[in-house]
Amino acid sequence: MAEIQLKNVSKRWGGFVGVDDFNLTIADREFLVLLGPSGCGKTTTMRMVAGLEDPSDGEILVDGKVINDLEPKDRDVAMVFQSYALYPNMNVYENIRFPLKVRGVDSSTHDAKVRRASGMVELDEFLHRKPAELSGGQRQRVALARAIVREPNVFLMDEPLSNLDAKLRVSTRAQIKNLSHELAVTTIYVTHDQIEAMTLADRVVIMKNGIVQQVGSPTDIYDTPANTFVASFIGNPAMNLIDGNVEGGVFRAQNTEVRGLNAKDGLITLGFRAEDANVVETGGEINAQIYTQELLGDSTMVSVRIGGALVSVKADKSYRGEIDDQVSLHIHSDHCHLFDAQTGARLKS
Numbered sequence: 001m002a003e004i005q006l007k008n009v010s011k012r013w014g015g016f017v018g019v020d021d022f023n024l025t026i027a028d029r030e031f032l033v034l035l036g037p038s039g040c041g042k043t044t045t046m047r048m049v050a051g052l053e054d055p056s057d058g059e060i061l062v063d064g065k066v067i068n069d070l071e072p073k074d075r076d077v078a079m080v081f082q083s084y085a086l087y088p089n090m091n092v093y094e095n096i097r098f099p100l101k102v103r104g105v106d107s108s109t110h111d112a113k114v115r116r117a118s119g120m121v122e123l124d125e126f127l128h129r130k131p132a133e134l135s136g137g138q139r140q141r142v143a144l145a146r147a148i149v150r151e152p153n154v155f156l157m158d159e160p161l162s163n164l165d166a167k168l169r170v171s172t173r174a175q176i177k178n179l180s181h182e183l184a185v186t187t188i189y190v191t192h193d194q195i196e197a198m199t200l201a202d203r204v205v206i207m208k209n210g211i212v213q214q215v216g217s218p219t220d221i222y223d224t225p226a227n228t229f230v231a232s233f234i235g236n237p238a239m240n241l242i243d244g245n246v247e248g249g250v251f252r253a254q255n256t257e258v259r260g261l262n263a264k265d266g267l268i269t270l271g272f273r274a275e276d277a278n279v280v281e282t283g284g285e286i287n288a289q290i291y292t293q294e295l296l297g298d299s300t301m302v303s304v305r306i307g308g309a310l311v312s313v314k315a316d317k318s319y320r321g322e323i324d325d326q327v328s329l330h331i332h333s334d335h336c337h338l339f340d341a342q343t344g345a346r347l348k349s
């Protein structure tokens with residue numbers, strides 16, 4: 001059992017703020033993903049939970065007990081890093097067994113524990129090999145098995161898939177999801193890959209410049225982004241964002257007129273997702289020339305430029321246009337997201 005709480009946790013180095021007033025309760029057995037661009041404070045947050053970094057302010061609690069002063073080794077956490085950090089001279093079996101030796105776990109139990117962990121990540125055939133004789137994906141799984149063997153209450157994983165190729169990432173991702181379910185431990189997982197976040201997480205925390213932007217389920221974050229940063233970070237392609245002016249419920253921008261909006265008069269940023277719009281014969285809300293077209297197999301992505309911003313719409317897979325063709329795009333006002341033009345914050349509708 002491990003519920004993790006971060007209360008007003010900050011990390012500063014001199015005048016620089018790496019993590020700013022982080023507040024969150026992570027439920028026992030929850031799979032929490034920290035997501036955000038490079039330098040936003042993900043690793044720092046995780047290292048504070050692990051005890052590798054002291055918070056400048058605030059408290060970290062596990063099951064209601066403050067752990068700020070506990071040494072990393074006394075915290076019941078296992079970490080998996082981006083670099084596997086395997087011992088090159090030990091074979092896979094010894095690498096996986098290593099944490100049991102260090103922690104003085106009864107040696108009569110080692111073999112069963114190592115084999116259980118290696119079985120979970122499908123490494124049984126490779127136990128005698130040295131790390132140098134393994135592929136990147138296999139090494140990554142050794143690192144996972146070495147964390148599993150400890151039977152921790154908390155799993156901390158920092159970009160564990162970033163060294164893998166695209167295909168292996170997808171299969172290892174599936175394995176991690178299944179593992180976390182089977183092991184039923186609280187997991188904090190760091191990534192800057194929004195697809196990884198969406199597929200793995202019970203909840204996602206999106207950070208920018210050390211500040212939490214939104215906490216929510218993948219669906220919450222996708223359907224109701226709290227601001228334009230989140231809207232443009234989640235989804236592939238990112239949400240279309242157009243700056244314009246509202247007057248009497250009608251939004252206008254270059255080549256764009258959307259009626260029936262429930263918004264006050266003034267400047268706003270209007271957002272919509274590529275899949276919530278389509279290409280029509282005529283009479284759409286956006287009328288512009290095709291800037292580019294991409295065949296994706298299951299659909300055709302058609303993009304136009306509105307005031308410098310690229311606006312993409314998912315058309316039927318059979319749709320074919322040409323660059324510079326005049327095209328009409330339809331968006332229903334119900335599918336529009338409205339944001340404050342200055343702050344980027346979502347406007348209540």
Ligand SMILES: Nc1ncnc2c1ncn2[C@@H]1O[C@H](COP(=O)(O)OP(=O)(O)OP(=O)(O)O)[C@@H](O)[C@H]1O
Pocket residue numbers: 013016017018036037038039040041042043044045192
């Ligand atoms: N020891 C340190 N001293 C000063 N600044 C630091 C230190 N460690 C990290 N930082 C800064 O704190 C910020 C957050 O770093 P952090 O490693 O948490 O980012 P991250 O979100 O994990 O990024 P990435 O995706 O690149 O790994 C960065 O701007 C980084 O330069």
Ligand SMILES: [Mg+2]
Pocket residue numbers: 042043044158
């Ligand atoms: Mg990092």
